[in-house]
Amino acid sequence: GRKAGALVVLVDGLLALYVERGGKTMLTYTEDPDALTAAAAALVTAIRQGAADKMAVEKINGESALDSPAGRALADAGFYSTPRGLRIRA
Template sequence: PAGCAHKPGRKAGSLVVLVDGELTLYMERGGKTLLLWPLGTDADGPRPDARLREAVEALAALARAGALGTVTTERINGISALTSPFAALLEEAGFHPTPRGLRMRA
């Protein structure tokens, strides 16, 4: 994503979510780092959109089904998950804030 120094890589255990054939979400193995590709930005920075909401819901559904185990996301696009502009999006999908980040249990 623009402005993020972290790059996705082809690693065992990482997840990619495509929405309408476009890369929308990348989660590193273990879930500590999440990369999101928003469609646009506004004066306050990147803004969540319907594609991102769909991708995060798909990730949350996998976690709830037990396919991922417990996931604690510490960083989103290089920023602490708790202060990220996308934190509310993850919380709406069922992630809960913890001292380490945003957590979803199976």
């Protein structure tokens, strides 16, 4: 279930990303590169529109965000790399 402070991203009505409260952990629900690209762009837009002041994603599906296809989509959408993962500020 969705918890207060968590974010979900839908692509064409289907769950694509679930970002846990605080943003350190993310789960993906698609492996489609186009859906991940769209979801990452939507997440960046939501953050820039005030959904969060900043976000630092360290783990995606239990693994390092830097080594994930979703992590690459986030970087392409505007997140930047840090030693711990990927970060964005509003």
